[in-house]
């Protein structure tokens with residue numbers, strides 16, 4: 001991999017994972033959520049589409065946000081030829097924005113690889129359905145690396161949701177480091 005590479009987190013989970021990545025490549029944080037953008041000093045998309053709020057679980061709002069912020073996104077990746085996206089699926093931004101952003105990158109004749117995961121059972125069926133639908137579409141479009149879900153059955157002591165996601169972040173980091181150490 002060369003210096004033209006950039007690693008981009010999409011959505012809150014994706015931004016969090018990328019923030020923990022210690023790599024020599026440039027990083028970027030994209031979300032519709034103002035709080036997430038402030039936390040990671042990222043690029044807010046869909047200011048008009050989402051207003052003060054995020055995509056609120058709505059895939060359409062995630063998609064429209066990319067459309068609205070198309071020029072900002074294209075400028076952000078202008079000097080990069082290889083784009084690595086990190087976006088665990090399940091939310092409105094993580095699903096909708098990732099889908100449209102991948103299309104934008106491909107249409108700009110750049111290569112894109114997506115690291116993703118499915119929601120945990122405790123997150124409910126609605127998130128899972130959104131994630132599966134988006135995953136099925138994206139895997140026909142680009143190189144998708146599905147990170148295994150952290151296996152909580154191996155844990156004997158009590159573990160909270162934050163700890164589960166911390167462990168899940170580490171699984172992402174391991175996979176990403178395999179291709180960009």
Ligand SMILES: Nc1nc2c(ncn2[C@@H]2O[C@H](COP(=O)(O)OP(=O)(O)O)[C@@H](O)[C@H]2O)c(=O)[nH]1
Nearest residue numbers: 011012013088090091092093094119165168169
């Ligand atoms: N690895 C990891 N995954 C997360 C974290 N928070 C959420 N997720 C996963 O990411 C999916 C999408 O959530 P999120 O990134 O918040 O979506 P958004 O609302 O579209 O930004 C969820 O269904 C979770 O499975 C996190 O801190 N770490």
Ligand SMILES: [Mg+2]
Nearest residue numbers: 012033054091
């Ligand atoms: Mg969100």
